[in-house]
Amino acid sequence: MPAHATPGLTFEIARPPEPEASLRSDIAGFIGPTKRGPVDAVVRVEEWREFERLFGGLHVSSTTSYAVRSYFENGGAIAYVARVAAPPIAVARTKWPAHPGDPALPAHALAPAGGGRGSAAFLSGAQASVSLNVEASSPGDWANGAEISIDYRREGALGRAEVDVTTRVA
CATH class of the missing domain: 3.30.1490.450 (Dna Ligase; domain 1)
Known part of the structure; x- marks a missing residue:
């Protein structure tokens, strides 16, 4: 309700205008x-x-x-x-083969840490030699220049076989 301060003048408190709904630009x-x-x-x-x-x-x-x-x-x-990529596009892959005379790699040494993509192909028995498959995380020629270093120790610090895999993408 308007308040009368002097004859002929009224003062009224007006609400501020509602902000316009703006679209996000970020x-x-x-x-x-x-x-x-x-x-x-x-x-x-x-x-x-x-x-x-x-x-x-x-x-x-x-x-x-x-x-x-x-x-x-x-x-x-x-x-x-x-x-997006034009077909055909493929994922780079390679295999680290087991060689005759290589020490056996137990199955428990092959569990990929952190949900990696490593896998093993067993030749015979749980203590048999294996080959390690290495696969790029996504398709394309970006991985063609990748360097992979595999370091195998038959007996590591905990008395078990250890495999260290180091990668570098050019």
Whole structure:
């Protein structure tokens, strides 16, 4: 109800206008080729370092990678990235074969730590020689220059066989 302070003048407290519902401009989607990463899947990325880890960072033939970097450099918060690749696209694989005379590698030494993708093919019995299969995490030629070092010790610090696998992607 208006209050009268002086004759002919009224004062009324007005409510502030309701804020307009605005669309968020810090979420974007990107579809295109990247150096590596899952193909034909949408992945939520929240910072440039996460994109580098999942999709391989900047790549000369990927305008998508440059667009995502620019987006995060200019205040973007969330990006949805879908990697596309022309068929045929394959996952790089290799096998570390067992050689005659190599010491036996027990089955318990082959459990991949942290849910890795290592697998074993047993030749005969639980104490038989094995071959280790190594597979890239995603398809594409990015893994063709990868270096894999496998260090096997028949008896490690705990008295059991140990296998150390070190990788480096160029």
